[in-house]
Amino acid sequence: MKQVIHVIRKADVEKQYVNMLNLELDYELATLHDAISQSDEKQQEKSKQRLKEIHAELEKYDAFAVI
Numbered sequence: 001m002k003q004v005i006h007v008i009r010k011a012d013v014e015k016q017y018v019n020m021l022n023l024e025l026d027y028e029l030a031t032l033h034d035a036i037s038q039s040d041e042k043q044q045e046k047s048k049q050r051l052k053e054i055h056a057e058l059e060k061y062d063a064f065a066v067i
Contacts, residue, residue, distance in 0.1 A: 018063045025054050 028050050035043035058064060 014061055018058065018061050021054055021057055021061075021063070025051070025058075028054065 028047050032044060032047035032051065035041075035047055
């Protein structure tokens with residue numbers, strides 16, 4: 001029974017983490033949009049790098065799978 005509870009809790013924590021990553025993804029996309037609008041190449045590169053990191057994390061949790 002303890003193992004079942006542990007698995008459920010782990011899945012819940014992972015789901016919360018993926019939700020947080022999706023929020024961060026939205027924020028970073030908005031930041032990138034602003035940087036493009038303002039022709040801020042330094043911020044554009046910074047945002048693109050963070051988006052790559054977020055993408056890698058989401059792939060790790062199969063967050064792109066169709067639900």
